[in-house]
Amino acid sequence: MPAKRAVDLAGCLILLLLLSPLLLAVAAAVAATSPGGILTRQDRTGLGGRSFAMLTFRTKRSGDLGPTPVGPLLRRYFLDALPQLINVVRGEMSLVGPRPTGPDDSDHADRARLGVRPGITGLWQISGRSELPWEEMAVLDLHYVEQHWLGLDMLILARTLPTALAGRRAARPVRVA
DSSP states (O other), rough: HHHHHHHHHHHHHHHHHHHHHHHHHHHHHHHHHHHOSSSEEEEOOOOGGGGEEEEEOOOOTTTTTTTTTTTTHOOOOOOOOTTTHHHTTTTTEEEOOOOOOOOTTTTTHHEEEEEEEOOOEEEHTTGGGGOHHHHHHHEEEEEEEEHOOOOHHHHHHHHHHHHHOOOOOGGOOOOOO
């Protein structure tokens, strides 16, 4: 979808420009509060089964000794995902799409996801994210893969900011047709 990619690129460049002070502040907070790198790379599978390194701000201490001092705040407001804007610019992800999956995921929903780029946000994000059972997230992903269109993407993007500002626990379910 050329229109979707154009929206991704334009939206990402605008977001990177507008959010650059926040990105710098978060990077400085991560660096100042715990030793280690600022970003983490997680192996994920994207469009057509291609592997890529999904970027996030580091929220855990080295050696998995628990969260960094700023980790819970970053995760609660989804700020840890902001570096994924770089993945979108590189064409590995989209602003909106199904959840990115790991290289070992192989159920039907995961195979269906390979037809579209994974997203920073999606129906799963605005419907409760980690509070949803795995099966419901998979259903939302499949619904998106089968029914996605630019209007649905715009609706999801419009609902993402209020969901993120409300914090992880306050997300409300979304009804899909």
